[in-house]
Every structure is written in structure tokens, then in C-alpha cells.
Amino acid sequence: MNARALLVLVAMLGLAGCAGQAGRDEPLAEPASSLPSALAALSPRWWESFEDLALERLIRLALRDNLDLLSANERVREQRAQRRLAAAAFGPDIAISGQYGRARNAQDGRTSDHFHGLDLTWELDVSGRLRALRNASDAELRASWEDYRSLRIGLMAEVASTYLNYRLAQQQLAIATRTGETQREIARVTRERFSQGTVSRLDLERIEAQVQITEAEIPVARQQQVDARYALAYLLATEYQQVDAILADGAETTSLPSEDALAALLEVPVEILRERPDVRAASERLTAAGAGLAASRAARYPQLTLGALGGFERGTSVPAWSLTAGLLQPLFDFGRIRAGIEASNARQAQALLAYEASLRHAMRETQSAIHAYGQGWQRQQRLDLAASSATRAVALARNQYQIGTVSLLEVLDAERSLFDIQRNQVQASTDISLRWVELHRTIGVAPVLPATPLALSGN
Numbered sequence: 001m002n003a004r005a006l007l008v009l010v011a012m013l014g015l016a017g018c019a020g021q022a023g024r025d026e027p028l029a030e031p032a033s034s035l036p037s038a039l040a041a042l043s044p045r046w047w048e049s050f051e052d053l054a055l056e057r058l059i060r061l062a063l064r065d066n067l068d069l070l071s072a073n074e075r076v077r078e079q080r081a082q083r084r085l086a087a088a089a090f091g092p093d094i095a096i097s098g099q100y101g102r103a104r105n106a107q108d109g110r111t112s113d114h115f116h117g118l119d120l121t122w123e124l125d126v127s128g129r130l131r132a133l134r135n136a137s138d139a140e141l142r143a144s145w146e147d148y149r150s151l152r153i154g155l156m157a158e159v160a161s162t163y164l165n166y167r168l169a170q171q172q173l174a175i176a177t178r179t180g181e182t183q184r185e186i187a188r189v190t191r192e193r194f195s196q197g198t199v200s201r202l203d204l205e206r207i208e209a210q211v212q213i214t215e216a217e218i219p220v221a222r223q224q225q226v227d228a229r230y231a232l233a234y235l236l237a238t239e240y241q242q243v244d245a246i247l248a249d250g251a252e253t254t255s256l257p258s259e260d261a262l263a264a265l266l267e268v269p270v271e272i273l274r275e276r277p278d279v280r281a282a283s284e285r286l287t288a289a290g291a292g293l294a295a296s297r298a299a300r301y302p303q304l305t306l307g308a309l310g311g312f313e314r315g316t317s318v319p320a321w322s323l324t325a326g327l328l329q330p331l332f333d334f335g336r337i338r339a340g341i342e343a344s345n346a347r348q349a350q351a352l353l354a355y356e357a358s359l360r361h362a363m364r365e366t367q368s369a370i371h372a373y374g375q376g377w378q379r380q381q382r383l384d385l386a387a388s389s390a391t392r393a394v395a396l397a398r399n400q401y402q403i404g405t406v407s408l409l410e411v412l413d414a415e416r417s418l419f420d421i422q423r424n425q426v427q428a429s430t431d432i433s434l435r436w437v438e439l440h441r442t443i444g445v446a447p448v449l450p451a452t453p454l455a456l457s458g459n
Contacts, residue, residue, distance in 0.1 A: 044447045046440045047160055049257050050433065054250025055163050058232060058243075062159045065237040069155055072148045079137075079144040086137035089130045092122035092306075120308040129298035132291045139288035146281035149446070153277065157441035159235050161434055166228035166247065167254060168430040172423055173221035179419045180215040186415075187211050190408060203408040210412050214419060256429065257436040273362040276444035282355040289344070289351035296344040299337050302329040365442040373435040380432055383425045390418040 047055055063069065096118060125131055187207045193199040229247070233240040273279060307324040330337060397414040400406040440446070 042440060042443065042445045044445055046436070046445060047156065049436075050160075050254040052163075052251050052254045054246050055160060055254070057246050057249075058163055058236065059156050059159050061236045061238070061246075062155055063152065066155055066235055067237050069148075069151055072144075072151045076141070076144045076148050079141045083134075083137040083141045086130075086134040089123070089133065090125065092120050095119045118308075118310055122306045124304045124306065126304050127298040127301035129295050129301075129303075132295035132298060136288045136291035136295065139284045139291060143281045143284035143288065146277040146284060150277035150281065150444075153441055153444060153446045155235065156446065157437050159232065160437045162228050162231045162235065163250075164254065164430050164433050164437070166225055166232070167250075168426060169221045169224035169228060171253065171426040171430075173218060173225070175419065175422050175426065176214055176217040176221060179415070179422075180211060180218070183207065183211045183214055183415060186408075186411065199408065206412055207408060210416060217423075253429075254433060256432055270363060272443065273359065273366060276358075276362050276442075278444075279355070279358045279362055282351070282358040286348070286351040286355045289348040293341070293344040293348050296337070296340045299340065300330065302327050362442065366439075369435060369438045369442045373432070373439055376428065376432040376435050380425075380428045383421060383428050386421050387418070387425050390414070390421045394418050 043049065047059055123130070187204075190199055190204050190207050194201065194204045229240050229243050232243045232247075236243065274283075305326040305328070307322075307326065309322045309324075310319055394411075394414045397406055397411045401408060401411045
């Protein structure tokens with residue numbers, strides 16, 4: 001092998017090394033969590049505002065063990081490998097080559113020949129096709145990362161919502177049990193009076209019916225608790241006994257979020273919604289579709305391939321070598337390239353529509369969540385006033401019933417009204433918390449992740 005050929009081979013191997021360096025992965029970095037002043041009331045660790053250690057532990061375990069989140073983690077890892085695959089196309093293919101053949105010669109008889117050495121082929125990206133494919137893979141990797149972030153935010157919100165519904169069922173069970181005990185005491189007194197002939201059968205049947213109506217809410221609340229427990233066990237990918245142990249350490253009621261954030265939330269700029277993970281994922285897929293279209297168009301241009309072969313033939317001690325250059329220009333492909341371009345164009349149009357739809361969906365969700373949060377506070381305030389009045393009304397009705405100035409029917413009406421208001425009151429309180437959770441989910445507020453989801457510890 002002369003010096004010129006050796007120089008060419010060394011240069012090609014050096015450029016291959018540069019291409020390999022260029023194809024290495026860069027760590028994914030999440031955009032800085034810099035919320036505008038209008039959203040200063042929204043904390044990245046929003047669940048801490050409930051001051052409930054059980055909720056914090058549930059969320060931490062879900063981020064570590066949830067199966068859907070682990071699957072999303074693997075999809076990011078898969079896409080990272082696909083990105084490396086696309087980057088590796090910039091380098092040459094180097095292989096050990098060996099050939100062996102036998103032939104019959106009319107003069108000399110059978111002859112055999114063999115060759116062994118190194119074979120190198122390299123496609124030069126003169127049309128930009130490989131670069132476009134790598135850019136598409138880059139965008140798909142970023143999109144899978146945003147999918148992971150979106151699923152993570154949704155998981156935290158789902159765990160919190162399920163936990164809050166569990167506490168709601170617990171409070172409703174307590175209200176139904178407490179009210180049922182009170183009504184049973186009234187029913188006992190009524191039966192005694194009925195035996196003495198001072199009340200009618202109608203009054204007795206009314207109070208007995210009311211007791212059964214109230215206590216019928218107990219199995220409903222218990223079933224809601226069971227459903228929430230099993231839902232949490234699924235989200236944490238664990239047994240419900242572990243969930244029960246965590247729930248036992250929590251508070252029966254959680255702290256309500258602040259009402260002061262409402263005025264600022266009504267002025268949320270639409271630009272902040274472009275940072276939602278699902279919107280960013282749609283944006284990255286639009287970028288990937290554009291790169292895919294560029295790769296399809298590049299297929300119309302010629303492909304330049306360099307090749308080098310060096311080795312030894314049988315019976316010789318001097319190495320043999322060859323250098324080749326190939327140029328492939330598509331001529332007649334019966335419309336395959338044109339169809340590929342049209343399909344890529346359609347995928348880009350779909351990605352653009354998906355991006356616009358994701359942004360509009362984010363706007364609708366966020367505005368609905370903000371207004372629902374405000375209406376929830378107004379409902380809570382009205383129900384608090386109603387509960388105070390209903391409690392006083394029950395006390396007055398009982399006292400007046402004892403002295404005989406009102407009938408049992410009026411006492412039952414007051415009891416039933418208080419029971420309904422108390423149930424609505426705890427429901428309204430939970431709704432405020434649920435809408436606070438939904439606000440953070442729709443705006444996309446969450447703690448900043450590490451540089452790569454593959455290194456998550458669940459904290």
C-alpha cells in the first residue's frame with residue numbers, strides 16, 4: 001500500500017472518529033421553572049400547601065414506583081438509542097472482510113483463492129438527508145422527554161385527587177354516622193312517647209325512615225373509601241395494606257389553599273401555556289415532522305459513497321488495496337420518492353394541527369380550572385354560613401320540641417337540612433382542594449427534574 005492510499009484511509013478513519021464524537025448524546029435539560037409574577041402563588045411543590053405528610057409520601061412513592069411512569073422512562077431510553085442510531089449514520093461502516101473461492105481450470109485443474117482484510121464504506125451527506133434524519137430523531141427524543149414530564153405532572157395530580165376523595169369519603173362517613181346516632185336517639189325517645197300515647201304512629205314512622213335514609217349513606221361512603229384505596233395502590237404499584245398504613249398516618253382533614261391567588265390567576269398569560277409539557281411535546285413533533293419532510297426531499301438528490309478495501313491475497317505478502325467512489329442518482333422509481341414526500345408533507349400538516357389543538361386544549365383547561373377555583377370559594381363561603389344557621393335551627397327545633405311548641409316533623413326537617421348542608425360543605429371544601437390540584441396540572445407546574453429521567457430517585 002503506497003503512502004497516498006494509506007493517507008486516504010487514515011483521513012477517512014479520522015473523520016469517522018469526528019462523526020462518532022458528534023453523534024454522542026447531550027444530556028436533556030428541563031427548561032427553568034421561572035413562573036411569571038402572576039403565578040407566584042403557585043408553588044412547584046404544591047402538595048405541601050395541604051400540610052399532610054401522608055399525601056407527600058404517597059406522591060413520592062408514586063413518582064418512584066408507578067408503572068406508567070416507568071414505561072415512559074423506558075420510552076425515553078428507547079428514543080435516546082434511536083437518536084444514537086441516527087447519529088451513527090454519519091460515520092463509516094468498517095468490517096473485517098474475507099473471501100474464499102474455488103474454481104476448476106481446464107488446464108491446471110482446481111484452483112482456490114482467498115482474500116482477507118478491512119472493508120470501509122462511507123456515505124457522505126451531501127444532500128443533507130442524514131442530517132435531517134438526525135434532527136428528526138433529536139426532536140422525537142425531546143418530545144418523549146416532554147411526554148414523560150406531562151405524565152409525571154398528571155400522576156402527581158391523580159394521586160392528590162384520589163387522596164382528597166378518600167378524605168372526603170371519610171368525612172362524609174363521619175357525618176352520616178354522627179347524624180345517624182343523633183337521629184336514633186330521637187327515634188328512641190319517640191318510641192317511648194308513642195308507647196305513652198303522646199305522639200302518633202305517623203311521627204314514629206317518619207323518624208324511623210329518616211334514620212334509615214341517613215345510615216344508607218354509610219355504605220356509600222365506605223365504598224368510596226375502598227375505591228380510593230385500591231386506586232392509590234394501583235398508582236403506587238403496591239399492595240393496599242401499604243396504602244392503609246400510609247393513610248393511617250395522615251390527617252382526616254387537609255388545609256385549604258389560599259384564596260388570594262385567584263385575582264392573579266385570572267391574568268395568566270397565554271405564553272405560559274406554551275411551556276406545558278404536552279404543548280412542548282406537540283411542538284417537538286412538529287419539528288420532527290419538518291425534519292422528516294426535509295429527509296424525504298433529500299432523497300431526490302444523488303448519494304455519494306466512498307469505499308476502501310485493504311488486505312492480503314493468498315500467496316502474496318504485499319497488501320492489496322482499492323479505493324472506490326460511488327454516485328447514485330435516482331432516475332426512475334415509479335413515483336416512490338414523490339409519494340414519500342407527499343406522505344411527509346401530510347404528517348407535517350397533521351403535526352401542525354396537533355400543536356394548535358394542544359395549545360387550545362391547554363387554554364380551555366386552564367381557564368375552566370381558574371374560574372372553577374373561584375366559584376368553589378364562593379360556594380364554600382355560602383355553605384359555611386348555611387351550616388351555621390342550620391346548626392342553630394336544629395338546636396332551636398329540639399328545644400321547642402321538648403317543650404311541645406313544634407312538631408317532630410319540624411325537628412326532622414331541621415335535622416335533614418343540616419345533614420345535607422354538612423355533606424355539601426365538606427364536598428365544597430374538597431372541591432376547592434381538587435381545583436387547586438387541577439390548576440397546577442393544567443398550567444404544568446411541577447418541580448424541576450434532573451438532567452435525565454433515567455436517573456430519577458422518586459424524590
